[in-house]
Amino acid sequence: MDVHVRDLRYFVAVAEELSFTRAASRLFIAQPSLSKQIRQLETLLRVTLFDRDHRSVALTAAGAALLPQARLIIQQWEAAQCEISHVVTAGRMTVTVGFHTRIGRGLTAGVTARMATLLPGWKLLFRQVSWSDPTVGLASGDVDVAIAWLPMPDNREFSWRVVATEERWVALPVGHRLAAQEVVPLDELADEPFIALPRTAGQLREFWLGNDQRPAPARVVAEAETAEESLEAVGSGLGLVLLSSGNAEIYQRDDIVCRPVAGLTPSELAVVWRARDERPALRVVIDACARCLCDQPGAMTPAG
Amino acid sequence: MDVHVRDLRYFVAVAEELSFTRAASRLFIAQPSLSKQIRQLETLLRVTLFDRDHRSVALTAAGAALLPQARLIIQQWEAAQCEISHVVTAGRMTVTVGFHTRIGRGLTAGVTARMATLLPGWKLLFRQVSWSDPTVGLASGDVDVAIAWLPMPDNREFSWRVVATEERWVALPVGHRLAAQEVVPLDELADEPFIALPRTAGQLREFWLGNDQRPAPARVVAEAETAEESLEAVGSGLGLVLLSSGNAEIYQRDDIVCRPVAGLTPSELAVVWRARDERPALRVVIDACARCLCDQPGAMTPAG
DNA sequence: GACATCCATAGTCGCAGGCTATAGCCGCAT
DNA sequence: ATGCGGCTATAGCCTGCGACTATGGATGTC
Numbered sequence: 001m002d003v004h005v006r007d008l009r010y011f012v013a014v015a016e017e018l019s020f021t022r023a024a025s026r027l028f029i030a031q032p033s034l035s036k037q038i039r040q041l042e043t044l045l046r047v048t049l050f051d052r053d054h055r056s057v058a059l060t061a062a063g064a065a066l067l068p069q070a071r072l073i074i075q076q077w078e079a080a081q082c083e084i085s086h087v088v089t090a091g092r093m094t095v096t097v098g099f100h101t102r103i104g105r106g107l108t109a110g111v112t113a114r115m116a117t118l119l120p121g122w123k124l125l126f127r128q129v130s131w132s133d134p135t136v137g138l139a140s141g142d143v144d145v146a147i148a149w150l151p152m153p154d155n156r157e158f159s160w161r162v163v164a165t166e167e168r169w170v171a172l173p174v175g176h177r178l179a180a181q182e183v184v185p186l187d188e189l190a191d192e193p194f195i196a197l198p199r200t201a202g203q204l205r206e207f208w209l210g211n212d213q214r215p216a217p218a219r220v221v222a223e224a225e226t227a228e229e230s231l232e233a234v235g236s237g238l239g240l241v242l243l244s245s246g247n248a249e250i251y252q253r254d255d256i257v258c259r260p261v262a263g264l265t266p267s268e269l270a271v272v273w274r275a276r277d278e279r280p281a282l283r284v285v286i287d288a289c290a291r292c293l294c295d296q297p298g299a300m301t302p303a304g
Numbered sequence: 305m306d307v308h309v310r311d312l313r314y315f316v317a318v319a320e321e322l323s324f325t326r327a328a329s330r331l332f333i334a335q336p337s338l339s340k341q342i343r344q345l346e347t348l349l350r351v352t353l354f355d356r357d358h359r360s361v362a363l364t365a366a367g368a369a370l371l372p373q374a375r376l377i378i379q380q381w382e383a384a385q386c387e388i389s390h391v392v393t394a395g396r397m398t399v400t401v402g403f404h405t406r407i408g409r410g411l412t413a414g415v416t417a418r419m420a421t422l423l424p425g426w427k428l429l430f431r432q433v434s435w436s437d438p439t440v441g442l443a444s445g446d447v448d449v450a451i452a453w454l455p456m457p458d459n460r461e462f463s464w465r466v467v468a469t470e471e472r473w474v475a476l477p478v479g480h481r482l483a484a485q486e487v488v489p490l491d492e493l494a495d496e497p498f499i500a501l502p503r504t505a506g507q508l509r510e511f512w513l514g515n516d517q518r519p520a521p522a523r524v525v526a527e528a529e530t531a532e533e534s535l536e537a538v539g540s541g542l543g544l545v546l547l548s549s550g551n552a553e554i555y556q557r558d559d560i561v562c563r564p565v566a567g568l569t570p571s572e573l574a575v576v577w578r579a580r581d582e583r584p585a586l587r588v589v590i591d592a593c594a595r596c597l598c599d600q601p602g603a604m605t606p607a608g
Numbered sequence: 609g610a611c612a613t614c615c616a617t618a619g620t621c622g623c624a625g626g627c628t629a630t631a632g633c634c635g636c637a638t
Numbered sequence: 639a640t641g642c643g644g645c646t647a648t649a650g651c652c653t654g655c656g657a658c659t660a661t662g663g664a665t666g667t668c
Binding site: 055 | 655656657658659663664665666
């Protein structure tokens with residue numbers, strides 16, 4: 001007589017999209033699977049949740065009643081996971097910092113030093129997280145503080161401080177026709193093949209394809225889970241990728257050339273944490289990260 | 305990355321019992337299944353929830369953190385189910401009254417009449433619920449008001465009013481040696497075979513075996529889901545059952561004789577509802593039920 | 609009228625989640 | 639000391655869930 005929280009998540013997705021097809025693609029499952037699961041949920045509750053015909057899907061009264069409750073349960077479950085990892089890290093006196101791409105910029109040494117004086121006995125752990133998790137491990141509780149490129153998924157769960165603003169550059173295989181130019185105009189990239197972040201990365205994927213500024217979406221020829229993977233693909237001539245000017249420096253390779261792209265807004269690097277996570281140890285780490293990385297300091301609250 | 309609410313229920317059971325074996329039997333599953341599920345939950349959360357050795361089971365810090373959260377989620381899920389059935393019954397303008405055994409006592413007519421004047425347009429639905437659900441359908445939301453014999457499961461979820469107090473009698477097959485006596489002393493039933501309610505009925509099962517007053521538990525030879533089933537079993541000579549004096553009258557059969565039992569406290573019939581269910585329509589029905597049934601009125605709040 | 613879109617159905621496959629039987633550890637009683 | 643009882647863990651088995659692909663049928667659009 002009990003649900004799987006996953007099924008509630010499915011339900012919420014359908015309720016939000018009011019389309020099985022769209023919801024399924026958002027959830028990265030096939031549409032028939034989703035239909036089946038929703039039907040099963042309806043059987044469990046002995047209630048019709050959606051009025052569906054061939055053209056439209058609408059919430060019933062029962063569905064409307066379930067929706068806020070389902071959201072609450074999902075949120076409660078995520079809170080429980082965080083609570084547990086808090087307890088665990090508190091027991092270990094450890095703060096975990098997550099990142100998608102190498103950070104460099106002297107962060108590790110700087111934060112470690114600051115921690116040694118302000119939080120004696122505590123340890124710092126750095127963990128690389130796949131791009132397929134756009135929250136850099138914050139949502140699952142694996143990570144307490146993330147160094148992440150904006151945009152973040154824009155619900156109210158996260159707070160951040162922008163700590164650096166860097167141009168978006170493009171990485172090209174050596175010998176690429178565009179490598180001859182000092183600066184590459186965005187138009188020139190229109191027909192080039194690109195390596196993308198995984199679909200689950202959401203907005204971040206679009207941003208690092210430059211789709212926020214292009215007239216037409218980039219042509220995607222492959223997906224990569226990490227910076228290392230994507231640069232490997234660039235090196236082998238599979239396609240191009242965008243990256244921040246700072247990362248262009250950090251990830252220097254013999255088989256790759258990086259060039260500024262004219263016509264793209266810069267990228268913002270931020271220190272991100274869970275808005276409701278108010279542990280003092282965390283504040284120390286956030287502050288230390290910001291001090292180490294800041295060249296253009298500025299505080300932000302969750303995006304709108 | 306999501307849980308099944310069932311697994312949280314399993315976790316809570318183990319945390320409360322601090323024993324896999326006892327928790328498993330409380331959950332009506334095999335112990336290895338439970339061990340496996342808990343281990344799987346631990347894998348999902350990447351945390352040890354219990355410190356177990358061959359003699360003892362104890363919550364870890366992480367487990368202690370999860371426990372209240374898990375209870376909350378389970379409770380929220382149950383609330384969601386109730387919410388839905390409220391919406392559905394409100395849409396239908398229907399109140400469902402659940403019962404384990406025939407009620408008789410003029411309830412149906414009385415309540416229907418009262419409803420017609422106080423809640424025009426509303427309908428009353430009576431539904432028999434199997435003994436295997438000791439909450440008479442209240443927990444699942446199938447039922448809004450229950451006419452039930454005490455004791456109810458003693459959490460704080462339910463409120464009730466006792467509406468009748470009746471002696472406990474015993475039902476014997478005609479020709480049984482004890483049928484000759486006008487009153488049967490409890491001692492005489494010590495070695496008799498008994499038909500029991502299902503194990504899931506909990507305390508109610510014990511009560512209707514008379515185990516609350518016996519020096520040694522009754523000998524159970526069979527289980528029955530409903531009164532009809534159990535009296536069928538008595539009629540065929542399989543064993544005996546206890547029943548209230550009122551039900552002895554309602555369920556008269558040619559092949560059965562009912563006799564008062566000396567040495568048993570009386571049984572209490574109550575009108576029960578979900579403590580947090582404050583719909584006005586419900587109050588009308590509760591009140592109508594109480595008025596129809598009451599011979600010894602008295603109000604109670606949840607048991608302690 | 610052909611096509612695109614969208615939900616439902618059918619059939620397939622792997623694993624989850626239940627079961628029984630049994631092993632292994634420990635404490636207690638004989 | 640030895641054996642028994644109580645507990646959890648492991649192994650092996652079976653069923654059904656929850657994914658997938660392919661396809662069907664209804665309904666607007668060009």
